[in-house]
Amino acid sequence: MDDYLVGVLSNIGIVSFIALSAWLLLLTGEISFGQQAFFAIGAYAAGIATALWGWPLGAALGWSAAIAGGAAVLVGVPTLRLHGLYFAIATLGFAEMVRLLFEQFHYRVMIDGELVGPNGSDGFRGIRYIFENDVGSLQFLALIYLLLAAALAGFMLLERSRLGVAFRMIGEDDTLAALNGLAVARLKILAAGLAGALAGLGGGLYAHLTTYVEPRVFDVMLGVHSLAYGLIGGLGTALGPLLGVVIDIGLLESVRAFAGYRMIVFGGLVAVLLIVRPRGLLDEALVHRIGRLFVRAPPAGP
Amino acid sequence: MPEVPVLELKDVSKHFGGVRAVDGVDLAVARGEILALIGPNGSGKSTIVNLICGLFPLTAGRIVLDGADISDMPMHARVSGGVARTFQNIRLFGQLTVWQNLWVAQNSGEQRRQGFGRRWFGGSRSARGEVERTLEFFDLAHKSNELAANLAFGEQRRLEFARALSAKPALLLLDEPAAGMNAEEIDQLDNRIRKVRDDGVTILLIEHHMELVMSIADRIAVLNFGRKIAEGTPASVQANPVVREAYLGTPEQV
Ligand SMILES: Nc1ncnc2c1ncn2[C@@H]1O[C@H](COP(=O)(O)OP(=O)(O)OP(=O)(O)O)[C@@H](O)[C@H]1O
Ligand SMILES: [Mg+2]
Numbered sequence A: 001m002d003d004y005l006v007g008v009l010s011n012i013g014i015v016s017f018i019a020l021s022a023w024l025l026l027l028t029g030e031i032s033f034g035q036q037a038f039f040a041i042g043a044y045a046a047g048i049a050t051a052l053w054g055w056p057l058g059a060a061l062g063w064s065a066a067i068a069g070g071a072a073v074l075v076g077v078p079t080l081r082l083h084g085l086y087f088a089i090a091t092l093g094f095a096e097m098v099r100l101l102f103e104q105f106h107y108r109v110m111i112d113g114e115l116v117g118p119n120g121s122d123g124f125r126g127i128r129y130i131f132e133n134d135v136g137s138l139q140f141l142a143l144i145y146l147l148l149a150a151a152l153a154g155f156m157l158l159e160r161s162r163l164g165v166a167f168r169m170i171g172e173d174d175t176l177a178a179l180n181g182l183a184v185a186r187l188k189i190l191a192a193g194l195a196g197a198l199a200g201l202g203g204g205l206y207a208h209l210t211t212y213v214e215p216r217v218f219d220v221m222l223g224v225h226s227l228a229y230g231l232i233g234g235l236g237t238a239l240g241p242l243l244g245v246v247i248d249i250g251l252l253e254s255v256r257a258f259a260g261y262r263m264i265v266f267g268g269l270v271a272v273l274l275i276v277r278p279r280g281l282l283d284e285a286l287v288h289r290i291g292r293l294f295v296r297a298p299p300a301g302p
Numbered sequence B: 001m002p003e004v005p006v007l008e009l010k011d012v013s014k015h016f017g018g019v020r021a022v023d024g025v026d027l028a029v030a031r032g033e034i035l036a037l038i039g040p041n042g043s044g045k046s047t048i049v050n051l052i053c054g055l056f057p058l059t060a061g062r063i064v065l066d067g068a069d070i071s072d073m074p075m076h077a078r079v080s081g082g083v084a085r086t087f088q089n090i091r092l093f094g095q096l097t098v099w100q101n102l103w104v105a106q107n108s109g110e111q112r113r114q115g116f117g118r119r120w121f122g123g124s125r126s127a128r129g130e131v132e133r134t135l136e137f138f139d140l141a142h143k144s145n146e147l148a149a150n151l152a153f154g155e156q157r158r159l160e161f162a163r164a165l166s167a168k169p170a171l172l173l174l175d176e177p178a179a180g181m182n183a184e185e186i187d188q189l190d191n192r193i194r195k196v197r198d199d200g201v202t203i204l205l206i207e208h209h210m211e212l213v214m215s216i217a218d219r220i221a222v223l224n225f226g227r228k229i230a231e232g233t234p235a236s237v238q239a240n241p242v243v244r245e246a247y248l249g250t251p252e253q254v
Helices: A003-027 A035-052 A057-079 A084-103 A137-160 A162-172 A174-178 A184-210 A220-233 A239-253 A262-276 A284-294 B045-053 B075-080 B098-103 B109-113 B116-121 B125-137 B153-166 B183-198 B210-216 B234-239 B241-248
Strands: A109-111 A114-118 B007-016 B019-029 B034-038 B060-065 B083-085 B171-175 B202-206 B219-224 B227-232
Touching: A003 A035, A003 A137, A003 A162, A003 A184, A003 A220, A003 A239, A035 A057, A035 A084, A035 A109, A035 A114, A035 A184, A035 A220, A057 A084, A057 A184, A084 A220, A137 A162, A137 A184, A162 A174, A162 A184, A162 B098, A162 B116, A174 A184, A174 B075, A220 A239, A220 A262, A239 A262, B007 B045, B019 B034, B019 B045, B019 B060, B019 B227, B034 B045, B034 B210, B045 B075, B045 B083, B045 B171, B045 B202, B075 B083, B083 B153, B098 B125, B098 B153, B125 B153, B153 B171, B153 B183, B183 B202, B183 B210, B210 B234, B219 B234, B219 B241, B227 B234, B227 B241, B234 B241
Parallel strands: B034 B202, B034 B219, B083 B171, B171 B202
Antiparallel strands: A109 A114, B007 B019, B007 B060, B219 B227
């Protein structure tokens, strides 16, 4: 495969994690513009773990998911009391705060005669795990998609579980959900934690793909895109946000014809879709209809 | 010695700004009975249901369930305590299937005691069987995989009732379950309410359909302008001149 294609596919895979993260919150009815904060936390955490502490990649990725998930729970406890616009703005404020903190974050260690580690707004260079361990770009691509497949499998399981249905109930009508006996606040915090962990895992992969992270990357635009992917792709299935990512990165960013017009086309697409298909391309009704094609009709009565 | 009532409202008030939607109401619902709550439009019936299920806080008074004060309990805890309701205006999860609406509404004590994994990821056979039986009872089995939003009006009404019942309540609050139904549907509703009562569920029924109320209620309480103006057997309430003046005598109810 040529390098360009591997690069695009890696990108699509990694961005899918943060798109899924924002989508999971959308499912529970919350709009977050701040999932990039957890992506950033995961990126720094995983980078520090391999480059500074000498951890193996697997442990570092687990750690990035855990710490980002934990951070999301801590942030979720106060912010999820807010609703709608107020929650959205709180997430945005939090994410900007995290970005500014990383601009001040210095943690450098002398390794092999060289200072390595986060260096404020200059970023964090030298996350060289995949070079030092001879992980090829195709191999890393396989790792990304393996983890993405695992995440999707998790979502498929979730959709069939009470918990998944409960998340959707909360998203559709949280008062009625509470009147169904669901502890809405606790379940929302759980969703926020899972969403944070997903974004953190994506961040951990990102840090090792690029070998270098800087706070600038984790700006509001990343959060807005992540959210938009789910809105474009649809709320009906976890494949929705992935479709959104493929449309944006696979089509608009990578095809020459759209060069220079990406943001215009993307913004227009979001605006049009919000009007004609407010719950996205793969919305619940469509997913339900497709699902029925694959489920055998119930056996006829006696 | 009289049994502890399932539900007691003690001097309950709810004011919206200057509107005294509910104003110093005392009401006790005895175990196993069907208590009908009637009264003119805007007399505070739905507000009482909203207060019992915790949709908004009381202005004054206390609500006692099974002897325990639940006035400050959050909504979901009251469901666990045994209170379930339907809505006057149908309120369902339209983007979920009929099956899903019922499955996740299940909230028996047994389920609440299960560990996190079993409760949220386990698909126990008994829970599925329970959904099947509820579907049968409400004649919705053929709609099991349909999105709730795609059901006909009468089916949605049945699904509401079914959803509330799936929580295995001790006390069921039905807010105008017959609204918009035809005679045959009301007949079926009448049968279902009786069967549910016979299964040991206490029912607070709010209804404008007097024929249904008079046939089914053990007792009736009458509200007017947020105040309770009468309470007693169907016969005594029907004969009460104050009630006739305030409600039953109005021409539209003939
Ligand atoms: N959330 C609310 N905010 C403000 N006022 C309210 C609210 N809910 C009810 N009210 C007012 O309280 C009064 C009682 O309303 P409620 O809905 O309880 O009447 P009801 O007896 O159920 O009437 P109906 O038979 O028409 O259903 C009305 O004047 C209504 O406008
Ligand atoms: Mg009402």
